[in-house]
Amino acid sequence: MASHRRPKQPSRARVTVLTTAAAAAVAISSQAAQAAPSEKPTKDEVKAKVDKLYEEAEAATEKYNGAKEKQEKLQKEISTIQDNVARGQEEVNELREGLGSMASAQYRSGGIDPSVQLFLSADPDDYLDKASTLDQLSSQQVDALEKIQDKQRVLAQDRAEASEKLGDLSATRDELGKKKDEVKSKLAEAQKLLNSLTAAEKAALQQEEQRASRDSADRVQLGDAPAGSGRTMSAYAAAQSVIGSPYVYGASGPSSFDCSGLTSWAYAQAGMQIPRTSQAQASFGTRIYSQSDLKVGDLVIFYGDLHHVGFYAGNGQVLHSPRTGAVVRYESINNMPFQFGVRI
Template sequence: MSAAAAALGAVPAQAAPKGDTRAEVDRLYQEAERATQAYDKAQEREGTLRREVREAQDLIARQQQRVNTLREQLGSLAGAQYRSGGIDPAVALLFSDSPDDYLDKASTLDRITSQQAGQLRELQSALRDLAQERTVAVGKLAELESSRKAVATQKRTVVRKLARARQLLNALPPADRAVLGRASRSDGDGRLDLSDLTGLIAPDTPDAPDARAAAAVAAARSALGRPYVWGASGPSGFDCSGLMQWSYAHAGVQLPRTSQEQRFAGRQVPLSEARPGDLVIYRSDASHVGMYVGNGQVIHAPYPGAAVRYDPVGMMPVSSVTRP
């Protein structure tokens, strides 16, 4: 059995004070973490929509300029022909917002040249494109507003749950609070992270198997001691999935933003075969993620109030291991 697999049950139990309080704090942290991942996803979607709206607006501006140019060309040509007596004043219909009616009347087609007819059809096409692009932009703006509301909702959820957890912790005596804080990554069955003494001390870990994994592990190690900040992806603070995304970006690999998406951002391997650089996904809902660094240890951003640190891989239930 590998060190990774053995470490699952290797973390000794330790009595935490106020069992009910500990269970409630753990539950609140877990729910806040789940909401944080939803917030990250909504925020990422909002950023994507903002870019798409800007692109749609740029396209509309270019298309409007094309329409204006075509109208100017038709106006110049029609004006010259009218002054020379070659075209009927009815050609003014060419410059309406909807020139379709004009072209549809075959009896008038002999009053314009083939060049004008071609330009008119081009104008028709440009107007249709412009209308379609405006419709798309309106849809994107509506979706953006919906995404903003989703971000705000998830933010309120996270803030509320973290505030309640902090309230519970602050009501405890300092000694109990310290023990409970160290125990807060447990899954409730007595497996604790024991990071009070060693969370920032590098364990004796093997080398990463390749250059990409080595670069990601090195980046994660460089973040040790930086604070957990929900919704953050570095460099001054991180949530759990933000740390993984930031670390792998240093290896030239673009991971998705959330732990749920990161779960499928590579090949899944058994925990017994975990290698440095692999992503360890926790809980059945994939609401937490850490980076395996060898010898039964992960680096992760634990929870608000804690710094990025080393912890045992078995600190809570492992649902899968992904190798990007």
């Protein structure tokens, strides 16, 4: 006879173990899904990230340029002060020798004047106050002592100024190194992103860049925009002469440029020195806030921190050195956040 016994039910402990195992399996599966690598970014997404890094690199480049310009200025000032100190010390030495000659003559004639002896044996800073009670001083000696005192005061001031500027120079060199490292870091990060693209995607981006440069030269028409002054147009013509030159951070010509390197180089060709950085150039002339009031050759400043500059080319176009990977070219003024123009 067949057995009619009811199948044995799993114990409560066994159910608990099975439930726990199932939950663990679900959790592991969920974690594995979360840990799965995200989809590879598209060419356009990579380009957007790279463009952002290039913009950040350019902002750092302008700060680098400012630190470099300050360093060069300080070095010139320190060199001038040190030359002045050297010449001043020579003059003091000559005056001391002259005073020593007086003392020698006095010694040969019967003894050294107490006032001269005092000067030769001690710091003369407070000498004249003490010497005012000494009748032995000749007018020639008084003149010599006053000249020495004046020279020593000037030398002390020059040395203090040189010391202060040397401190500024050291700090500026530190800042320069940090900004250079920041630029290199941004560019390296951008290059890493570009290296993640396939050969076909890289070729497509390169073709887009070349087409942008080629088309910009073909389509630019000055339209009805009035021309700037003679010197301004000479600078603008100089910038036009280097269309196609590559952007290189920190470069100011004649074969490669960053944005402010192009504008400062162009004005130098026109016989005028303007500041090196875009921020300094933004404050150099008269600001023009309406695009409709711009003249051909006016400088145009972009971004809130004023880290980009170019020339207004008319018809809503700018002539500039855009960024790493690009060349000096025309571009729409609306491709970047316009702040104002500067008329020099």
